[in-house]
Amino acid sequence: MKPLAIxxxxxxVTGASTxxxxxxxxxLAASYQAKPLIVGRRLDNLRELQTEIDERFNVPCEIIVADQREIEGREKIAAKVAELQVTAALLVAGMTSVGSFDAGRADTYAEVIETNILGFTDLLARLIAIFREQPFESSVIAVSSLAGETSVPFQAVYGASKAYVSTLMRALSVELAGTGVSVGSFAPGGIDTDMAALSDLKWGRLGLMDVDRCAARAVRALVYRQSFAIPGMGNQLTYLASRVLPRSLVNRIAALPYRRP
Structure with missing residues (x-):
């Protein structure tokens, strides 16, 4: 597919605080001279990023402070997208939950589901409706995870939520064919970020993908309007192995990096 001119x-970009x-x-600013519309819950972080983009690249950048879980936040994002006639969207915002599945953690699971599934779905629907009305082509990439392509013990709810994202985007890529709106999912493995630090992995940062390298691949997926993308040879081999090996074995292997409670 022809690259999208951005x-x-x-x-x-949602989830832009960190x-x-x-x-x-x-x-986006450095390699494509695109103008980021950054969304997050932490105003200080967003202002710091806005300043860095301005000083390093002399590219306009606007801020939206919003929580994807809240309808007011989703309405705010959609209104600004329509106002600025946004060309593309990289939906990164998400939450995780680490540890054994336990009834005592129901509130945490609710937050994950509200962010990664309910809020995400409503925001995506609003964005697609806006993009379909615009007189130019557009692209949406939602960040999923390899955890959604296999299953991940000790991050079970998170993995299930990302399976939802991947499945939804695959279906919509067919539904929206020929409309000028391209959608897809981006499924990295572990990334060297604050979220990975919360996962209490046995081997620390070993095997985690550099965040800047991963970002370059995510933006490329957005520009080239890929329906499904996995960054990095190691992640791609892991995905292929998960399709060949018995599911029960894949599940046990996926549990190995985690410290058992």
Missing amino acids: KNSWVL GLGRASALR
Whole structure:
């Protein structure tokens, strides 16, 4: 598919306060001269990123302080997207939960589901509706995870939520064919971010993908309008192995990096 022209265009990035979202906003400005519309819950972090983009790349950048779980936040994001005639969206915002599945953690699971499934779905629907009305082509990439392509003991709810994201985006890529709106999912493995630090992995950062490298691949998936992308040879081999090996074995292997409670 022909690359989407995003130079001097507004591109939405959710989850831009830290990690992959932050790195992706910087990549958009540095490599494509796109204008990031950055969304997050932490105003100080967003202002710091906005200043860095301005000083390093002399590219306009606007801020939206919003929580994807809240309808007011989703309405705010959608309104700004329509106002600025945003060309593309990289949906990075998400939450995780680490540890054994336990009834005492129901509130945490609710937050994960509200963010990664309910809030995400509503925001995505609003964005697609806006993009379909615009007179130019657009692209949406939602960040999923390899955890959604296999299953991950000790991050079970998170993995299940990412399976939802991948499945939804695959279906919509077919539904929206020919409309000018391309959608897809981006499924990295572990990334060296604050979220990975919360996972209490046995081997620390060993095997985690550099966040800037991952961001470059995520933005490329957005520009080239890929329906499904996995960054890195190691992650791609892991994905292929998960399709060949018995599911029960894949599940046990996926549990190995985690410290058992």
